[in-house]
Amino acid sequence: MSSLSSSGRAARFPLQAFLSGLTSGAGVIVVIYLALYALYGYQQPRALSLPAIAALMNNTAPLALAAAGQALVVISRGFDLSVAGVVSICNVVLAVYPIGGPGGGLISVLICMAIGASVGAVNGWLVAVLRIQSIAATLSTMIICQGIALVILKAPGGAVSNWIADEMTDRLWKTIPVSGLVIAVVIAVWLAIRRTDFGLSIYAIGADEQAASLSGVNSRRVRFLTFVLAGIVYGLSGFMLSAQTATGNPTSGTPLLMLSFAAVALGGTSLAGGKGGVFASVMGAAVLMLLQKVLFSSGVSSFYTGMFQGIALILAVVFSGLLAHFGKRR
């Protein structure tokens, strides 16, 4: 009797592994993206050209990076609202103090990452050391950051250095979009981090902080570093946004706030922590941005974009929930 049921379990295993692979990884969201892109390409054959792909990537990069950072914090069971503040500060700094040339570009990106890291460190200190709930702590830092951004630049204006605005939105050898490369580097770094003790610990504290601590994980340190790391990625997001807009706006980061959560959820990362990934969240962001394009090319008024993004979010979450359910059931 028992041997019979255990052999039955073994036979069921491949399907279960396939389904759980599909749901735990980025399977669902990649499939959605490809389907959407096929639709887009059908409507606009020119969308398959290299310049169009690069333009879409440039459009996507700021949100994709914001979602990547957000995903880190969400996996560790937290929320990070400071993304809006960090992106705004980076944007106004680059617009008010442009530094020309490739060297200037390098210094600028380092400045952005440093801004993100500093805000992340404050978040990490508030959440990990002072044990303030992450949503309250990062809400405060977001408001402070937005205030700082307004102090640096009162009204939209200024100009980002030409080198950044041109090169960061260009294509290498007329094929590979630079913005896509930046995203790829972030994902590659994450995939490496994921395979470290630190990376695993992010998932562990996200699932059960107490159990993780009792297992010997230094949860305070892990949580702190997660916020710092997320801040650095937000810095990159601000950098890419500035390259895209080429100008400064003290509230430029605000639209990214809610959409970054939407992208994370769309990518199948559980907002309850412990599950999901950065790549899936980046794909979630890509779907949100592509959806805008598809709706636009279908002639749907842009007033409806938000509505469709919300509906897509609900459908994706329900769908991946169903898949997970059937994946778990034999």
Next chain:
Amino acid sequence: MTGGGLGNAREVPLETGPFTLSASGLRKAYGATVALENADLGLKRGAVHALLGENGAGKSTLVRILTGAARSDAGAISLHGRSYSPQTLIEARAFGVATAFQELSLVANLSVAQNLLLPTLPHGPIGLVSSRRVLDAGASILDRHGLGRVNPAAQVGTLPLAERQRIEIVRAMENAKSVLILDEPTAALAETEWLFDRIRSMTAGGVAVLYISHRLAEVREICTEATVLRNGRSIASVDLADASDEDIFEMMVGRRIDHQNRTRRQPAGNEAGARLSVKGLGGRGLDDITFDLRPGEILGLAALEGQGQRGLFRMLSGLESPERGTVSIDGREVALSSPRAALKTGSGIAYLPEERKTEGILAGLSAATNVILPVMSAAARAGLISHQAEIAAARPAAAKVEMSDRYLGFAIADLSGGNQQKALVARTLATGAKTLLLYDPTRGVDVGTKQSIYAAIRAFAADGGSVLFYSSELPEVVQLADRCLVLYGGRIFRSFEGDDIAEQHLVAAMLGHSAGRGGSAR
């Protein structure tokens, strides 16, 4: 060589006497609550020492201090003759002191191997964690501890509770070079053979073991001496060979427990009078489950782990739907779609779940709120509910399980495990349901609490209520059940009534032996 054995750096200096670890005068207060007042403890190299005491006696606090999760306010600990006051769990581990926690400390979304190796995983050539090496290392640890059947790549959250408990124990053993602390290691294990085997190989390697359990029979089997804690003080350290069970109970609770005078009632009932009637129930590893539960009857369910008892309780409580068969309440066939539906159907079915921490208590709320949760509206006035009203509404149910009123206002997470369990039993009683499904109702609670819960269950049945309970402890089935079903391989293998409910009969049936006196196969 198993994980045991002393590291070279920590040989026992000769002048330290017999103790690997000795603690004296330990005290710990959380705010105004004194959890530990004055505790002494001495663990000998290669010996298993029991720590006994009611829930709330300070056992968990003592463990937390020894393991680096809490710091004592006063007192001293020495390990191998040197002062030992770990600030963190990692530090305690570095000293070779490791603990298998009662409320398991495994991370559910990680694999078995990853859990065993946390916080530092084996790395590949370029410094990244190598999943193959993690699996290999995990598999070799499992093999070394006789758990080769466990898939090291399996997610811990998907494993049955008993398997998780074994993995928790294995991990502690891997890290325990000097002192191994086992806090209720058999709470979810139906048999102790594997555990005792592992403990013996640890002690053979010179490790001192602190064994915390409420099951005295087990303690007698594996331990040589015991320290009894009561109200935060160490009452005595005794040689177990010299102390009778009654002596120990008396030291633990300060009064003698009466185990005798068990009268089994044989309620007269017929098919039509069955309160809960289950016919041909199947699915989730169960097949052809048929039985009746009559008013006033306490029906016990005995089984080894994983024989389908969990599925049966979840189906009857409305958490899962059966694939085949019918359930009738008071003669009417019903479909139980949710626990709430089960509660509202006919005379009602209330369910006490297995996992107190995750399925039972609502940690942030008060004990009173936890008790009256299912009947909240009854305690409300014009839809509003006050703290006083909650406590007043919870009081009768709390009284039935002998839960002191003063605990009702506290957050339930701050109460001891025993009081949490009392509150949960009180909750099922407060629902007013006439049928209770109790899944291991006294898991990990002390003797005194057990007696209170037994008394509440008997009183409930005497009032005409029906109880179906599963227990991982056979003495509990023997003591409490009017009738007992033995589940084996997803079927009701045997059923016993009256004086035939004896441990040796049940054990034989649980192992699938059909021989034996008295029982009748259904």
